[in-house]
Amino acid sequence: MALSGKLIGYVEISKKGDVFHDLFRHNPHEIVAIAPNKVHDCELHDGERGAVGSIISWHYTHEGKRKICKQIIEAVNEENHMAVFKVIGGDIVEELYKSLTIILHVEQKGDGQVATWTFEFEKPNVSVPYPTSMMDYLCDLVKDLDAQGSTNNYNQKFMALCGKLIGHVEVSKKGDIYNLIRYNPNDIAVISSDKVHGCDLHDGDRGTVGSVISWHYTHEGKKKISKQIIEAANDENHLIVFKVIGGDLVDELYKTFTITLNVDKKGDKEVATWTFEFEKPDTSVPYPTSLMDYLCDLVKDLDTYNNTK
Template structure:
């Protein structure tokens, strides 16, 4: 790997199940702006269908302004999804940018592993370490939503 290429990674432990977290990014990413509105303003489908490889998803981030991403891989069995940035602000600094999110069951919840792989236009560009805090915040927001929803469903069942 040349000095212009790199990888940054982050792990976030959450209480929600790996499958439910994975489902948010594969089949319901348009809901993430509702649960993490301090980080993501919106998410729209530009091509294809939610939850399918080859779909093009348009994200409006507070962090990076916007990114249009190709869903490059989905592995439901391993709760993994990979997005490749094909347009947007990140490409002003990086020749290529890819984000992989994998949720692995751990105890009652799961561990969410974020990996960003990138190639910079030149050595003077900083590694995208600020994205690690962004990944942490989005993961925790989704976790809070998923666990509060599970709690509401459980209470509803008990009250019947």
């Protein structure tokens, strides 16, 4: 399963980016006044309020418990309304993650504004959950702040419906994983028969952009199908993009779902990276963390097989 990764959540807002940027950087006491049930204080330990290098502690309630999150502001971009907070103490890193960095970015998207939360995390072991609950908490907090003084009506407790989940897996051979998945998917059914049972080709040539395929696989104890079109591929960069157009994922769960695989060198290591871009129809639909673990485990199976050849 993925121990390191990235989770991204998007929230549509009505206020301009500088408002949120100022709230989280310079005026956190106003957040306490607007959402006292969620945020109780933001202490300044070192440096000037909102400055790069300053150290702060948020006191907040999450999942019914009072918690503390000590952070250092690592980077700020006034023009792009972006701030980077590295967690250096408190419940999150002392009890759960080896490392966690939180990025807030507000930008124009079409006719509106979008607040984007990005979590870059490393888990100590596979039993630690993905930080999806914290993502929902912060997206919900943004909606509380946006609703203050706004005429907009929100008909549900808002959590991120659109998002991105990224998982990294270290592998030993660069091209083999990519080539198996793009050009020889039915070999995967032989290598990892408990997970993958076949890959039908419906249209086009195997592995080409525009070709349509269906994966037959078992996930969470159930046999499933995922019909996909290959939207993009790059042999040089070992990158392939699958848009899900049918099957259990989009028929039963998500409004849209795109899967990208990229195998690349990072430092002295080869890393396979899965990226999911998704849209949920409502907040009851879970984040696709189980599928991420499934695909990361599949990559490990393939990599182990490659090393025995």
